[in-house]
Amino acid sequence: MTKYIIKEKLPTVEEYISLRKSVGWPCPGNQAIEKSLGNSTCCVCAVDKDRVVGMSRLVGASISLPMSSYCPSIRVRASALC
Numbered sequence: 001m002t003k004y005i006i007k008e009k010l011p012t013v014e015e016y017i018s019l020r021k022s023v024g025w026p027c028p029g030n031q032a033i034e035k036s037l038g039n040s041t042c043c044v045c046a047v048d049k050d051r052v053v054g055m056s057r058l059v060g061a062s063i064s065l066p067m068s069s070y071c072p073s074i075r076v077r078a079s080a081l082c
Contacts, residue, residue: 002048004046004047004048004053004054005046005047005048006044006045006046006047007044007045007047008042008043008044009043009044009045010037010038010040010043010045010057011037011043011045011052011055013030013033013034013037015045015052015055016033016037016055016075017033018052018077019052019053019054019055019075019076019077020075022077022079023075023076023077037057039059040057040058040059041057041058041059041060042057042058043055043056043057043058044056044057046076052077053076053077053079054074054075054076054077055074055075056073056074056075057073
């Protein structure tokens with residue numbers, strides 16, 4: 001069983017695109033991705049041998065108001081599920 005390391009970090013645009021492509025999702029443009037990730041109040045990535053295999057993020061008004069945040073998505077590389 002693979003053990004993943006959870007890191008509090010934003011994925012790079014390339015890592016984000018790679019995760020989306022791994023499950024067959026279309027990708028918005030790089031500027032939209034940068035803006036979207038930049039608006040995260042918190043983000044964590046599951047990492048296997050320096051490769052991001054999953055991510056989740058919170059967005060909201062402020063990190064000081066956690067009750068107004070929500071998790072818009074969780075992405076996991078399909079190969080990491082098996």
